[in-house]
Amino acid sequence: MTAREAALNALCEVEEGKNVKDALAVIFEKEEMKDEDRQMANELSFGTIRHREEIDQIIKETLTGDFYSLNAALKNVLRIAVYQYLFFDRVPIYAIVNEAVNFGRNIKEKGLINAVLRGVIRNKRVQVLREPRAWIFRKIIDAYQVEGEKIIECFKIRPTPYIRINLLKNTVEEAKERLRLNGLEFREANWFPEFKSVDHLSLIINSTLMRDGFISIHDEAQGMVCHLVDPKPGEKIVDLCSAPGSKATYLAELMKNEGMIVAVETSNERLRLVVDNALRLGIQIITPVVADGRYYRIEGVDKVLVDAPCTNAGVIAKRPEVKDRVNKKVVTRLAKLQFDLLTNAATMLRKGGSLIYSTCSILPDENEDVVALFIRENPNFVIEPAKKFTPLGNGFLKILPCDFNTDGIFAARLKKTA
Numbered sequence: 001m002t003a004r005e006a007a008l009n010a011l012c013e014v015e016e017g018k019n020v021k022d023a024l025a026v027i028f029e030k031e032e033m034k035d036e037d038r039q040m041a042n043e044l045s046f047g048t049i050r051h052r053e054e055i056d057q058i059i060k061e062t063l064t065g066d067f068y069s070l071n072a073a074l075k076n077v078l079r080i081a082v083y084q085y086l087f088f089d090r091v092p093i094y095a096i097v098n099e100a101v102n103f104g105r106n107i108k109e110k111g112l113i114n115a116v117l118r119g120v121i122r123n124k125r126v127q128v129l130r131e132p133r134a135w136i137f138r139k140i141i142d143a144y145q146v147e148g149e150k151i152i153e154c155f156k157i158r159p160t161p162y163i164r165i166n167l168l169k170n171t172v173e174e175a176k177e178r179l180r181l182n183g184l185e186f187r188e189a190n191w192f193p194e195f196k197s198v199d200h201l202s203l204i205i206n207s208t209l210m211r212d213g214f215i216s217i218h219d220e221a222q223g224m225v226c227h228l229v230d231p232k233p234g235e236k237i238v239d240l241c242s243a244p245g246s247k248a249t250y251l252a253e254l255m256k257n258e259g260m261i262v263a264v265e266t267s268n269e270r271l272r273l274v275v276d277n278a279l280r281l282g283i284q285i286i287t288p289v290v291a292d293g294r295y296y297r298i299e300g301v302d303k304v305l306v307d308a309p310c311t312n313a314g315v316i317a318k319r320p321e322v323k324d325r326v327n328k329k330v331v332t333r334l335a336k337l338q339f340d341l342l343t344n345a346a347t348m349l350r351k352g353g354s355l356i357y358s359t360c361s362i363l364p365d366e367n368e369d370v371v372a373l374f375i376r377e378n379p380n381f382v383i384e385p386a387k388k389f390t391p392l393g394n395g396f397l398k399i400l401p402c403d404f405n406t407d408g409i410f411a412a413r414l415k416k417t418a
Helices: 003-015 020-030 035-050 052-062 072-087 093-101 107-122 124-130 135-143 148-154 172-181 220-229 246-254 268-281 328-346 368-377
Strands: 162-165 195-197 215-217 236-239 260-265 286-290 301-307 349-359 381-384 397-399 409-416
Touching (some): 003 020, 035 072, 052 107, 072 093, 107 124, 135 148, 162 220, 328 368, 349 368
Parallel strands (some): 236 260, 260 286
Antiparallel strands (some): 162 195, 162 215, 397 409
């Protein structure tokens, strides 16, 4: 018997007039349970009773119908879950909801449990009891009220590194054999055969395969953005915020090194990273340009990629300093920069061309909100559904960092119609 099952049984016994301590004692005598599970059952049972009046009021505010008409088991499933939500910050919200729903005896009960708990989670008055200290974590929980805790938990886990095979220099099978011969372990990635996940980057960075351009370090979710661009050999593409060049070089590889990519960066130092990567990989179609992407001018382009500066809210596992550096002012400033970059990028495109906007943030302020404002201000652009180009996504491409062991990213593809 699990701790939650024991607590539920004990609370149902209390409904029949029994003492919670005695009810638990009978359960512990009959059932084999680990010490930690007994402690958890005690905490859940006594804590729920201690705060039952407050918990019942929260449930009543959300429930459509008469709370007291629910059977004892259903009431106590909800009570235990709300108690966990209020006072167990070590338990992710998604786990609380999932475990509670599993107690439902039929589809109707499961649906009711799910609906009530989601309503509780959206209750602003209740939310403040679980708000993490970091401002950006509060923003994430506000935007992802069920998945938010899971996202924050995944930031505590060491990120999975990915490498990308350079298809201009070797096939996937040839690269895999080279990796084996060099003693470099790898696993298949999520979506694309040219991507592999690895355990550590230290050996990769210093390997001859890296030095000679057979492979690159590139997160697979970031690579997905390049598939949303859908580059074709012979096209003219602008990568407006190009450094360090991971996307520009992958675009070139997908284009079979045919066409033109204009890599724009604000400084020679940052642009040097792009140039060095292109040279290492044997890419000749990248033209480096030092310019501010808000003011750079060019016309008749097939596609523009705006991989905009952002809060890095989707990659906090890699950039933990984000927790202390990001606040409302930072987000407002970046959203203005992102919009300005998009607005200028729009002037570069030919009719029928596509503007691809991406960030490694998961905050709507930097993503959906920026795109919505751009569409309002530029009615000659329409959203091209991401699902036409990528294995994930619907209207937009969004990958949460907790879903596939990748970076968290957002991307949108916008077509110029006139």
